[in-house]
Amino acid sequence: MKIVVIGGTGLIGSKTVNRLRALGHEVIAASPNSGVNTITGEGLSEAMEGTDVVIDLANSPSFEDKAVMEFFETSGRNLLAAEAKAGVRHHIALSVVGTERLQDSGYMRAKQVQENLIRQSGLPFSIIHSTQFFEFLGSIAASGAKGEAIHLSPAAVQPIASDDVADAVTAVAVGAPLNGIVEIAGPERVGLATLVGRYLAKKGDPRSIVADPHALYFGAALNDQSLVPGPNPRIGKIDFETWFAGQAVSV
Template identity: 90%
Template sequence: MKIVVIGGTGLIGSKTVNRLRALGHEVIAASPNSGVNTITGEGLAEVLEGTDVVIDLANSPSFEDKAVMEFFETAGRNLLGAETKAGVKHHIALSIVGVERMQDSGYMRAKQVQENLIRQSGIPFSIIHSTQFFEFLAGIAAGGVKGDAIHLSPAPIQAIASDDVADAVTDVAVGAPLNGIKEIAGPEKVGLATLVGRYLNKMGDTRSIVADPHALYFGAELNDQSLVPGPGARIGKISFETWFANQPVKA
């Protein structure tokens, strides 16, 4: 199959591209640097010619409410419109576990709009809802800094390794369209504040973690259901300890 991966040079994209190429598929890692821009529409018609599957892994460069909404609306309309003209048979998008439960967040509202555009497009589709990646724990910690401490929600999360995400995206890409949602998550359920504390401790960061029920996550207050999958989710194999043990040593 010919598969185009939008955002194919990013964290999940690059791993997915490698996996699909190893399976013998013709895979194009599309990004603005390669002349494919979903915001302007540049290069879309050309790259999608003869394409069977499109995997959309692109993310907004800004998380500001208006900017992120404009990104997902514009990119979604341009990409899906070009796919319709090209006769693409399967559209896959990576979204977020709990997106529909966190609509106080501008980012989550924008992701919901992206999903709605996909459902309305008429193209056979699969939407993958993933929990947060271990690779973004440092960024979550940075977002919770208040003075000398880090305030984070104690709500449970089942964070996942990017390798497990790439495995799941690859499997969906070579299968039939789901025309629905598949949830994926890591193997361990633990409080967000606790998990970030474990990560910082291993990094030698001695700042204190405050488990604050009112701490916001992408602009939304969390509850015990916000960040965890429901029944039937695909559970990854890589635990936090295994993931951390395999991270490159920083000089």
């Protein structure tokens, strides 16, 4: 198959491109640097010619409420229109477990709009809801930093390694459209504040963790159901200890 991966040079995109090429597919790693821009529309028509599957892994460069909404609305409309015109047979998007539950977050509101555009497009589709990536633990810590303390919710999370995400995206790409959502998560459920504390300790970061039930997660309040999957998710193989052990010393 010919598969176009939007955001194909990013963390998940590059891993997914390599996996799909290893399976023998023709894969285009599309990004603005390669002349494919979902915001301006540049290169979209050409990239879609003869394409069977499109995987949308693009992310907004800004998480500011207005900017992130404009990104996912514009990118989604342009991409889906180009796919419909070209007769693409399967649209796949990577989204977030808990999107529909965390609408106080501007980012989650924008992801919900993206998902709604997909459902309304008439294209066969699959939406992958992933839990948080281990690779983003540093960013999560930074989001709760107040001086030498980091305030984070103790709510449950079930984070996943990017390699497991890429495996899941690859499996969905070579399968039939779900016309619905599949959830993916890591093998270990743990409190967010506890996990970030483990991460910082392994890095030798001396800052303290404050488990604060009122701490917001990118603008949204959490409970133990907010960021964890429902029944029968696809579970990754890599737990936190295994993931951290595989990271470069600089991580």
